[in-house]
Amino acid sequence: MFISEAYAQAAGAEPSMMTQLMPFVLIFIVFYFLLIRPQQKRAKEHKLMVEGLKRGDKVITSGGIVAKVSKVVNDNEVEVEIARDVKVKVIRSTISQVMDKTEPANDDKK
Numbered sequence: 001m002f003i004s005e006a007y008a009q010a011a012g013a014e015p016s017m018m019t020q021l022m023p024f025v026l027i028f029i030v031f032y033f034l035l036i037r038p039q040q041k042r043a044k045e046h047k048l049m050v051e052g053l054k055r056g057d058k059v060i061t062s063g064g065i066v067a068k069v070s071k072v073v074n075d076n077e078v079e080v081e082i083a084r085d086v087k088v089k090v091i092r093s094t095i096s097q098v099m100d101k102t103e104p105a106n107d108d109k110k
Contacts, residue, residue, distance in 0.1 A: 037090045042068045053078055056102035 054061070057069045059080065067080035070087055078095070081087050 004046065009081055050095055053092065053098070054102065057098055058100040059095045060089055060097040060099060062096045066099070081096075 017041055053069055053072060055069055055071060058066070059069060061080075065080075065082055067082045067088070067090075069078055071079040071088060072082045073079055076092055077089050079087050079089050079093055
């Protein structure tokens with residue numbers, strides 16, 4: 001008496017496939033804008049920074065070593081000076097930050 005009989009809804013009222021997938025699509029969109037896109041942007045900025053390294057730049061490696069670029073060996077390696085007369089070759093991608101960029105020398109002397 002307290003429980004009424006449950007009546008089935010009409011056959012056409014079941015949720016469509018699109019309605020069921022909508023939450024997953026929304027979650028993917030949120031992940032893209034909050035996680036994937038910013039990470040891609042940071043990776044692109046890091047790649048540009050590493051490609052722009054030149055002699056005299058003061059850098060920090062991913063291991064926390066502060067060094068000065070003494071020579072660009074090739075596309076993958078850079079020779080850095082970590083102390084007076086102590087030079088080490090490092091992989092470009094391990095450089096995490098450029099602290100001081102060197103300015104190109106001016107040819108104008110007044």
